[in-house]
Amino acid sequence: MKNKISRNKFLKLAALGSIGLYVNACRTENKKKATEASTEKIPADTISIDISSSQNLIIHKKGETIYETLRGGFNKRIQKYPKLIVQCKNTQGIAEAINYAIANKLAVAVKSGGHCFEGFSSNNDGLVINLSLMNTVEWLDNSTIKIQPGCTLSKLYDTILPKRRIIPAGSCGGVGVGGLTLGGGYGFFSRKYGLTCDSLVELTIVDGKGNIHHSKDNPDLLWACKGGGNSNFGIVTEMIFKTYDAPAHFTSHRFKALNVDADRVQTIMEKWFQLTANLPVSCFSAFVHNGRTLNILLTDYENNVKTVQQFKETLTAFVDKITIGTPKPLAASLKNYYGIQYPIYFKNASAGLYENYANIQPFIKDVLQKVIDTPGMIYQINTLGGNINQLSFKDTSAYPHRAYPYLSELQTYWDKESQSKKYETAFEEVQSIFSNNHIQTQYRNYPDINFKDWQHAYYGENYSRLQQIKQQFDPNNVFGYEQGIERKINIS
Numbered sequence: 001m002k003n004k005i006s007r008n009k010f011l012k013l014a015a016l017g018s019i020g021l022y023v024n025a026c027r028t029e030n031k032k033k034a035t036e037a038s039t040e041k042i043p044a045d046t047i048s049i050d051i052s053s054s055q056n057l058i059i060h061k062k063g064e065t066i067y068e069t070l071r072g073g074f075n076k077r078i079q080k081y082p083k084l085i086v087q088c089k090n091t092q093g094i095a096e097a098i099n100y101a102i103a104n105k106l107a108v109a110v111k112s113g114g115h116c117f118e119g120f121s122s123n124n125d126g127l128v129i130n131l132s133l134m135n136t137v138e139w140l141d142n143s144t145i146k147i148q149p150g151c152t153l154s155k156l157y158d159t160i161l162p163k164r165r166i167i168p169a170g171s172c173g174g175v176g177v178g179g180l181t182l183g184g185g186y187g188f189f190s191r192k193y194g195l196t197c198d199s200l201v202e203l204t205i206v207d208g209k210g211n212i213h214h215s216k217d218n219p220d221l222l223w224a225c226k227g228g229g230n231s232n233f234g235i236v237t238e239m240i241f242k243t244y245d246a247p248a249h250f251t252s253h254r255f256k257a258l259n260v261d262a263d264r265v266q267t268i269m270e271k272w273f274q275l276t277a278n279l280p281v282s283c284f285s286a287f288v289h290n291g292r293t294l295n296i297l298l299t300d301y302e303n304n305v306k307t308v309q310q311f312k313e314t315l316t317a318f319v320d321k322i323t324i325g326t327p328k329p330l331a332a333s334l335k336n337y338y339g340i341q342y343p344i345y346f347k348n349a350s351a352g353l354y355e356n357y358a359n360i361q362p363f364i365k366d367v368l369q370k371v372i373d374t375p376g377m378i379y380q381i382n383t384l385g386g387n388i389n390q391l392s393f394k395d396t397s398a399y400p401h402r403a404y405p406y407l408s409e410l411q412t413y414w415d416k417e418s419q420s421k422k423y424e425t426a427f428e429e430v431q432s433i434f435s436n437n438h439i440q441t442q443y444r445n446y447p448d449i450n451f452k453d454w455q456h457a458y459y460g461e462n463y464s465r466l467q468q469i470k471q472q473f474d475p476n477n478v479f480g481y482e483q484g485i486e487r488k489i490n491i492s
């Protein structure tokens with residue numbers, strides 16, 4: 001690994017660096033990877049639409065250095081080899097690339113920030129539309145911004161925080177606004193202002209027939225893309241968001257227990273669920289169990305002294321170290337959570353959304369023991385809830401899980417490709433504890449290729465309506481992938 005850091009520091013960065021850190025790509029596809037880069041030219045007779053001289057895009061083929069640079073994603077576990085990577089410069093370029101793909105019968109994948117846990121933003125032998133050049137943030141007025149999907153969260157924060165404005169987005173600096181928003185998106189500010197998608201007021205999209213649509217004319221598309229939009233109906237090219245007043249300061253408090261066993265983690269977990277049941281909306285908490293260490297993070301941006309005191313009083317008897325933070329400027333504080341910025345080997349996925357501790361109490365000790373026995377494995381629970389469950393947000397978005405105030409995630413990190421199988425097997429053993437115990441509600445932005453009924457796990461009762469929208473805007477399944485929304489062929 002180029003940037004060498006100690007394993008402990010790495011796992012700390014990984015877990016707390018992305019409050020909702022962060023993936024089984026189709027195994028057959030993984031195995032099918034090309035062994036050599038090819039310098040193959042596209043046969044002229046297959047190009048019924050010529051995009052080679054378009055000013056709206058740049059085409060990269062196997063064999064080019066830049067193809068290799070753009071091919072990978074954040075997850076080194078997943079390696080895919082598209083036939084072409086097309087860097088689009090604008091909406092028109094995306095429409096041209098899609099029309100080219102349709103004419104040449106190439107499957108289309110789209111990549112914004114490239115942080116998908118399962119590598120759904122690439123494909124083998126198809127066309128990948130890369131949006132890294134479409135990364136601008138433009139102010140439309142004092143509180144409204146237009147963002148292109150390839151903008152990363154670090155660039156977003158660098159642009160809006162100096163104007164004392166915020167969007168309730170995620171914590172990892174390298175995540176793309178595109179993928180994050182279309183799957184929901186949550187972060188430190190979500191309990192007060194809703195999911196990232198709840199701040200989305202308008203979008204432009206190129207559908208599976210190469211047609212450009214604006215959500216003003218298609219309210220259903222806006223609804224669908226708020227939680228169900230990851231490469232299902234088209235490629236989102238621009239998004240307009242409302243912003244909120246940013247707090248000047250942000251405080252992080254930490255509670256740490258060392259040399260823990262499963263019983264102790266479970267005891268503290270029960271206390272944590274009690275403490276977080278009535279958390280003020282300006283606070284966020286994460287419960288992070290990493291081997292023999294347990295970390296609890298409590299963040300606050302409205303000086304909730306009583307809550308901090310309650311955490312301290314309740315946890316003093318159970319943890320070994322308490323670090324009560326002091327308010328720090330917001331921009332500098334958020335940078336502490338940007339996490340690792342270079343590709344790593346990992347398998348992460350949603351391990352269920354919960355209503356309360358009772359959902360997991362009967363079996364969670366088995367999970368905690370497995371985490372202790374598997375170095376590199378982390379089990380984390382994050383607080384959602386608060387205003388995420390507001391009716392106005394529920395009615396206007398496809399994100400279905402608002403009544404679940406806790407989001408858990410299982411994470412595993414390793415150093416070498418040869419270790420992948422071992423860690424994936426351990427990961428699946430833990431995931432099966434959850435599924436055998438009927439934990440079936442999952443976050444689309446934390447996908448796992450092994451989820452059985454992923455349709456309802458991700459989209460709940462909204463799945464059928466999403467299928468109809470899929471049928472309307474991508475009837476030929478140009479954007480199809482392993483867990484892509486299926487078309488509703490027979491609409492009654």
Ligand SMILES: Cc1cc2nc3c(=O)[nH]c(=O)nc-3n(C[C@H](O)[C@H](O)[C@H](O)COP(=O)(O)OP(=O)(O)OC[C@H]3O[C@@H](n4cnc5c(N)ncnc54)[C@H](O)[C@@H]3O)c2cc1C
Nearest residue numbers: 018022112113114115116121170171172176179186231236
């Ligand atoms: C380190 C790390 C930290 C994270 N932290 C958080 C967090 O704090 N909060 C949170 O909610 N989530 C978090 N996530 C999960 C994250 O929200 C998802 O991985 C998200 O989908 C990534 O978006 P992306 O644009 O970077 O990824 P990509 O891999 O580019 O895209 C993800 C998915 O969206 C589709 N997509 C991308 N752009 C478009 C587009 N323009 N139009 C249509 N479809 C598109 C892709 O095809 C793919 O299916 C984290 C993930 C990682 C790896």
